[in-house]
Amino acid sequence: MKKYIQALSLLLFSAFFLLATYKLPDWFPADIYLRLDPLLGLNAVLALKGMIDRVLWSLILIGATLVIGRFFCAYVCPTGACIDVLDFLLFRKIRRPVLKTDSNLRRIKYILLLIFISSALTGLSLVFLMDPIALLTRFYTFVVYPLAITLINLFLDGLRPLFQGLGWITLSHLHYPQPVYYMSAVTLLIFGGMMALNRLAPRFWCRYLCPLGALLSLISPLGLFKRRVSRDCNECSICRKTCPMGAVAENPTKTHSPECIQCKNCAETCPKEAIFFPSSFSVGGEYSTVNISRRGFFLSLAGGLTLGFLGSQSPFTPLQSKHPLIRPPGALPETEFLRTCIRCGECMKSCLTNTLQPSLWESGLSGLWTPKLDLRMAPCDQNCNVCGKVCPTQAIRSLPMDEKNHAKIGTAVLKKEMCLVWAQNKLCLICDEICPYNAIVFRPVEGYRRPVVIASRCNGCGFCEQRCPVRGESAIVVVPDGEIRLKEGSYIKEAKKLELEFKPDPGDDKFILQDSGFKIEEERKKEGDIRPSEKPNPQRPKGFL
Amino acid sequence: MDRRNRPMTRRQFLKTTAAGIAIGITGSSALIQAAEEYDLAVISGDPASATKKALEAMGGISRFVKKGQRAILKPNMSFARTPDFGATTHPLVVATVAQACMEGGAQQVLVLDHTLQRAEVCLERTGIREACKNIPGVHVLTLQERKFFREIKIPRGRVLERVEVIKEVLDSSVLINIPVAKSHSTTGVSLGIKGLMGLIWERESFHSQININQALADLATVIKPQLTILDATRALASGGPGGPGEVKKINLIIAGVDPVAVDSYGVSIVPWYGQNFKGRQVEHLLIAHQRGLGKIDIDQLKILKGTA
Numbered sequence: 001m002k003k004y005i006q007a008l009s010l011l012l013f014s015a016f017f018l019l020a021t022y023k024l025p026d027w028f029p030a031d032i033y034l035r036l037d038p039l040l041g042l043n044a045v046l047a048l049k050g051m052i053d054r055v056l057w058s059l060i061l062i063g064a065t066l067v068i069g070r071f072f073c074a075y076v077c078p079t080g081a082c083i084d085v086l087d088f089l090l091f092r093k094i095r096r097p098v099l100k101t102d103s104n105l106r107r108i109k110y111i112l113l114l115i116f117i118s119s120a121l122t123g124l125s126l127v128f129l130m131d132p133i134a135l136l137t138r139f140y141t142f143v144v145y146p147l148a149i150t151l152i153n154l155f156l157d158g159l160r161p162l163f164q165g166l167g168w169i170t171l172s173h174l175h176y177p178q179p180v181y182y183m184s185a186v187t188l189l190i191f192g193g194m195m196a197l198n199r200l201a202p203r204f205w206c207r208y209l210c211p212l213g214a215l216l217s218l219i220s221p222l223g224l225f226k227r228r229v230s231r232d233c234n235e236c237s238i239c240r241k242t243c244p245m246g247a248v249a250e251n252p253t254k255t256h257s258p259e260c261i262q263c264k265n266c267a268e269t270c271p272k273e274a275i276f277f278p279s280s281f282s283v284g285g286e287y288s289t290v291n292i293s294r295r296g297f298f299l300s301l302a303g304g305l306t307l308g309f310l311g312s313q314s315p316f317t318p319l320q321s322k323h324p325l326i327r328p329p330g331a332l333p334e335t336e337f338l339r340t341c342i343r344c345g346e347c348m349k350s351c352l353t354n355t356l357q358p359s360l361w362e363s364g365l366s367g368l369w370t371p372k373l374d375l376r377m378a379p380c381d382q383n384c385n386v387c388g389k390v391c392p393t394q395a396i397r398s399l400p401m402d403e404k405n406h407a408k409i410g411t412a413v414l415k416k417e418m419c420l421v422w423a424q425n426k427l428c429l430i431c432d433e434i435c436p437y438n439a440i441v442f443r444p445v446e447g448y449r450r451p452v453v454i455a456s457r458c459n460g461c462g463f464c465e466q467r468c469p470v471r472g473e474s475a476i477v478v479v480p481d482g483e484i485r486l487k488e489g490s491y492i493k494e495a496k497k498l499e500l501e502f503k504p505d506p507g508d509d510k511f512i513l514q515d516s517g518f519k520i521e522e523e524r525k526k527e528g529d530i531r532p533s534e535k536p537n538p539q540r541p542k543g544f545l
Numbered sequence: 546m547d548r549r550n551r552p553m554t555r556r557q558f559l560k561t562t563a564a565g566i567a568i569g570i571t572g573s574s575a576l577i578q579a580a581e582e583y584d585l586a587v588i589s590g591d592p593a594s595a596t597k598k599a600l601e602a603m604g605g606i607s608r609f610v611k612k613g614q615r616a617i618l619k620p621n622m623s624f625a626r627t628p629d630f631g632a633t634t635h636p637l638v639v640a641t642v643a644q645a646c647m648e649g650g651a652q653q654v655l656v657l658d659h660t661l662q663r664a665e666v667c668l669e670r671t672g673i674r675e676a677c678k679n680i681p682g683v684h685v686l687t688l689q690e691r692k693f694f695r696e697i698k699i700p701r702g703r704v705l706e707r708v709e710v711i712k713e714v715l716d717s718s719v720l721i722n723i724p725v726a727k728s729h730s731t732t733g734v735s736l737g738i739k740g741l742m743g744l745i746w747e748r749e750s751f752h753s754q755i756n757i758n759q760a761l762a763d764l765a766t767v768i769k770p771q772l773t774i775l776d777a778t779r780a781l782a783s784g785g786p787g788g789p790g791e792v793k794k795i796n797l798i799i800a801g802v803d804p805v806a807v808d809s810y811g812v813s814i815v816p817w818y819g820q821n822f823k824g825r826q827v828e829h830l831l832i833a834h835q836r837g838l839g840k841i842d843i844d845q846l847k848i849l850k851g852t853a
Contacts, residue, residue, distance in 0.1 A: 022666075157692075169653065169684040173693060177664075353663055383625050383666050420753055428752045429730040434661070438784055442730070469753035503789065541818040543733025543758070545826045 002074060002263055006081040013078035017140050020350035022384040026398075029057075031346050033078065033133050034392035036061045039113075039212040040134060040342045043127040044393040046120040047339035052393055062219065069223025070216045073206055073245075074261035079132035083203055086195050091202075099201055102246055106207065106259070109214035110292045114300035115307060116211055122308025123335075124366055128343035130211050135191065138369065141345035142187040142358070146179050153178065180377075181348065183358045183369070202244040207259070217258035224279040227260055227267075229253040232274035239266035239275060316364035323363055326373040326460065326478055328356060329380060329407035330388045330397040333485040340395035343369035347387035347396055353378035355462070356387060371396075373409065375462030375478050380409065382436050382461060399491065405502055406491040410460030411482040412439065412453045418475035421451055429542055431464035431476050437502050440464060440476075442542070449542065455482060459502050584846040585801040585810055590853025592637040592778045592798070598853040599774060599800040600645055609719060609771045612650035616719040618642055619770070621727075621740055622658045622673050622687070624787050625666040631781035631792040633667075634725045636676035638776045638798065642723060643683045655713055656685040658743045661787075664689050694746040697767060701836070704755040705763040709746035714768065722770035722804070726777040728785035728817050731757055733827045735786045736808040737773040738765050758829035765804060765838050773807040775799040780815045798853075805830055805839025806846055813843060 013033050020030035031054075034040060041055030065072060073080050099105060116127040128134045156174055163172035197204035206213050233253055240248040243266055247259035267275040316323075320334045328347060331337045348356040348371055355378035358369045371387070373380060382405050388398040399407060412431075420426035425448065432440040432451055439457035442449045453476070460478045468474040484494050495502065586602035588595045600606055610616050620634035628635050639656060646654045656677055660667040664687035668674040674685045688694070694709040714720055722737045729735035731752065741764045742748050751757045777797040784790015793815050801807040809824025816822075824830050824841045834841035 167653075169655065170686070173686045173688060175690045175692075177689070352666065381625065381663060381666060383670060426753065427731060427757060430749075430752050432730045433786055436787060436789075438789060469749045540820075541728070541733060542731050543729060543828055544817070544820075544822055545828050545831065 003084075005075045006084060009076050010078045010081040010085075013136070014140070017137065017145075017346075017349065020346055020386065020390045022350065022352040022381075022386045024350065024386055024389050026389065030350070031344075031390045031392040032057070034137060034342070034344050034346065037131060037133045037212060037392075038062050039116075039127060039131050039215050040344075040393065042215075043116060043120045043125060043131075044340045044342060044395075046117065047123050047125045048336060049123075052340070054392055054394055061216075065216050065219050066222050067224060069225055069262055070213070070220040070258070070260065071223075071225075071262045072216055073210075073213050074263035077132060077206075077212075079136045079210075080203070080206060082136065083195065083198060083205060087198050087202060090195075091198055094199065096199070096201055102201075106246075107292050107296060108208050109210055110218075111296060111300040111303075112209065113211040113214040114297065115304035118301050118304025119308040119311065122305060122312070123339055124308040124311035125339050125341065126307065126311070127211065128341075128369065130209065131342070132205075132210055132212050134342050134344045135194070137344040137346055137349075138187055139191040141349040142181045142184040143191070145349055146181065146184065149176050149178055152176060177354070179349075179354050181357060183360060201246070206261070207245055221257055224281070225262055225277045226257060226280060227255040227262075228276045228278055228280075230274045230276065232272040233270075234272055236271065238269055238271065242266060242269045311365045314364040314366075316366065320363075323480065325359060325362055325367075325370075326375060326410045326462070326480055327483070327485070328371055328373065328387045328396045329385075329404050329409050329459075330399045330491075331371075331409075331485060332395055332397070332487055336487060337395050337485070338363070338366045338370065340393045341370050342393055342395070344392065345369070345371075346390045346392065347371050350386040350390050352381050352384040352386065355380055373462065373478075375465040376474055377466065379463040379466045380461045397486075403491045405459060406484070406495040406500070407486075408459045408482055408484045408491075408495065408500065408502075410462075410478040410480045411455050412458050412460065412462075412464050412476050412478050413481075414440075414451060414453050414476045418470055418473070419451065420470060420475070421449075427542070428469060430467045430469055434463040434467045436461060436463060456498075456500050457502065458482075459500075582847060583849040584803055584806050584840065585799060585843075585848045586851070587810065587848055588798045588800075588851045588853050589796050590798075591796065592635045592776070593641045594853040595778070595796065595798040596638045596641040596774065596776075597645070598851060599798040600642070602849050602851065603772065603800050603802070606642075606645040606649035609721065610646050610649045610651045613652045614719055615713075615717045616646040616651045616654045616721060617714050617717045618646070618654060618656045618721050618723055619658065619714075619740060619744060620656060620673060620723040620776075621725045621735075621743065622667050622671040623661040623743055625662045625670040626788055627670055628672055629779070629792065630788040631725065631727055631779040631790070632786060632788040633671040634673070634723050634776045635778050636672035638774065638778065639673050639723055640676035640680065642721060642774060643677055644680050646719075646721075647680060647682045651682070651719075654680075654683040655717075656683065657711055657713060658687055659689060659711065659746070660687050660743075691746055699763050699767050701766045702763040704759045708764065708767065710768065711744050714744050720768070720770045722773045724773070724775055725779075725781070726775055726811050726814065727781035727788075728783050728790065730785065732761065732829050733822070734808070734812055734817060736775055736811045737770070737804045738762075738808055738829060738833060741765060741768045741770075744768060758832055761829040762832040762836050762838065765833050766836070770804060771802065773801055773804050775807050775811050777811060777814055782815050783818050803839040805833050805841055806843070809834075809839075809841045810843050810846070810848070 016030050035054050035057035038058035041058040119126050194205050237252050240252050245259045247256045323334050355373045356371045357374045359367050359372050385401050385404040388396040416422040420428040437457050439454050440451050443452050462478045464476045465474045465478050468476050586599045588599045620639045622633050624632045626632040643654045677683045677685050688711050695712045696707050696709045698707055699705050724737045724740035727735050732739050738761050751760050780793045782791045782793050799810055808830050812822050812824045812827055
């Protein structure tokens with residue numbers, strides 16, 4: 001029964017993950033698992049010092065845990081399910097060493113929880129490092145998803161001759177764009193390490209490290225269902241060995257309640273059928289206390305505050321308002337953004353063009369894994385607003401399409417010394433051609449037609465930067481200058497206030513001609529007299545003779 | 546008895562003449578006869594019926610697509626724009642041609658493009674996939690991977706020696722180019738010949754390394770559509786090729802076998818960037834004409850004008 005529920009939950013998690021694409025309907029909560037996670041919510045709310053609507057979803061899990069107990073870890077947690085599956089595949093036949101320091105190790109998760117919460121109070125969001133749902137979503141985004149696409153494409157390539165033979169047109173041309181990410185290897189290593197720890201003890205992660213498990217165990221003692229052992233018990237201690245959480249005390253009739261995840265393995269394996277999980281109201285008992293000393297409490301509190309201090313002790317902190325990264329459209333102001341973002345990677349998974357990439361150290365410890373746009377690789381598409389829709393903490397605000405397109409993320413800057421037109425007189429107009437907002441126009445400069453950026457029309461989408469044919473660094477790059485970051489309120493209004501116009505007048509290029517001040521010649525060119533493109537010819541649009 | 550050898554009776558003569566006049570009055574026979582005589586058909590009307598009529602005027606689809614053949618249609622669906630931006634071919638024009646091909650006995654119709662923007666969004670926003678969805682045998686595909694292309698030589702190439710072209714285009718005997726009429730910031734206008742760039746793999750060098758106007762003419766020596774149907778139901782008179790820009794609703798369909806002639810006529814239909822131009826003033830068309838790829842002076846063309 002437990003296995004089926006776990007499998008179903010993992011399947012649901014994967015399905016919701018897959019559905020996070022640009023076509024996502026507004027009402028569909030693809031980020032539901034992340035929303036339900038009270039640790040992520042608590043962390044974001046504490047760090048932001050403000051309420052976030054979507055975080056209220058986590059009250060469901062809090063309520064359920066209060067009523068039922070710490071069932072989440074055994075039945076719902078997709079990371080727990082992954083651990084169980086890999087445990088079964090890899091370590092089933094392995095005799096694990098006995099960890100003598102078991103009770104000390106158990107404390108680690110509470111200490112970590114305290115560290116994360118206290119550092120959140122200082123405004124440094126670190127919980128993403130170890131929250132199981134954020135971790136798994138990240139692993140899915142940076143490893144599972146790209147791998148799956150690679151495998152599917154290999155499979156399609158392998159069967160292509162067959163599809164062609166059968167005349168299945170669509171299948172024989174099917175190919176999914178391969179997503180690529182920075183930090184895939186790092187993410188895999190972290191997840192692999194998490195799984196490898198099971199070699200030492202079953203559910204090592206859940207027992208000793210998981211801060212979400214720690215939070216849930218703190219609120220679980222009120223739960224209705226608790227392990228009870230009847231008098232039939234002959235103290236054979238088989239239950240003690242089978243308990244994946246080590247929740248059975250040395251006296252097998254007793255239970256470390258906060259550790260019990262109600263998986264009922266003990267009841268299933270008990271030869272005397274002496275173990276029950278009846279519903280009953282009871283709190284307390286010597287084994288239900290969380291085993292963390294006052295000293296440990298204060299030490300971890302201090303640890304968290306120190307981390308918070310260290311996190312802010314970097315030139316990145318005073319530079320936050322001048323940060324160099326292009327953030328997703330609708331991202332909160334940088335300080336609030338860093339505090340709220342839980343680095344789950346959901347925005348990067350769903351990003352239509354794959355431009356959203358994790359940051360490494362560009363904005364210091366506080367900015368690890370936060371999304372940035374890599375516009376040289378791909379632009380931000382004006383038909384897509386999914387990143388905000390799937391953001392569980394609304395570090396990227398969920399915006400209607402029109403609002404999103406007014407959430408200016410930067411401004412394109414033309415580097416004349418690298419531009420093929422400015423520097424080499426070439427016939428290149430790709431940036432102008434591709435710009436969806438007509439923000440790049442050609443103007444006569446000293447008799448030559450030259451591209452220039454009209455900043456008030458540029459919303460930073462980056463089509464120009466991506467398409468620029470100059471090798472290496474683009475000759476036109478989007479910089480964060482002019483970005484609009486609002487905590488609340490309308491981007492359209494703000495753009496109007498700033499006199500920005502992202503929907504240009506029709507016939508935009510006309511004014512090139514008017515500006516030029518040249519009279520338009522009507523004389524016909526003789527056949528064969530093609531002007532070389534190097535000659536100045538400002539009075540005509542490009543391509544005409 | 547062999548009737549054909551018998552002299553025509555007066556009665557027969559009168560009957561035939563009357564019938565001829567009757568057909569002549571309806572105009573349709575003139576259209577059918579136009580097939581080989583006219584260089585261009587210029588039909589005004591709504592996208593679907595003007596396209597239908599233009600096809601008839603060019604001699605019907607059977608002139609181009611034989612039974613059991615695979616036909617390739619090349620619309621412009623390179624941008625993720627809805628039809629009203631004028632940056633992509635009208636979906637009804639594409640669907641009408643596709644439908645005609647299937648009705649004419651084509652084995653299948655492939656509607657192909659190598660899009661500039663994200664393919665799935667292009668397919669969705671242009672409306673072309675939706676319009677062709679319910680026509681059996683018609684497949685709308687975007688080919689964004691190099692493995693779907695094959696390199697060929699360009700024997701008459703000046704700036705291009707080789708080019709990688711979509712395999713299906715090389716392997717099929719029928720290619721119908723269905724460009725949209727729009728301005729283009731590099732080549733002046735983007736019509737049929739410029740649209741051929743949607744069938745090749747590598748295009749960036751056209752802008753950075755080689756002369757794009759020469760390259761387009763090179764391309765036109767090896768990719769030769771049997772028919773070009775220019776969708777000028779809307780013309781993007783500025784801001785092209787991606788828009789937004791000034792969209793003029795001129796409700797024209799221009800069809801012809803000669804790719805330069807169609808494009809050259811297309812240049813004359815609206816002022817581009819506020820100025821009137823002739824085909825000769827468009828560099829890549831002039832080069833193509835000089836290299837013997839088609840007629841450029843529209844006053845020397847036989848043009849059938851009509852209304853659908």
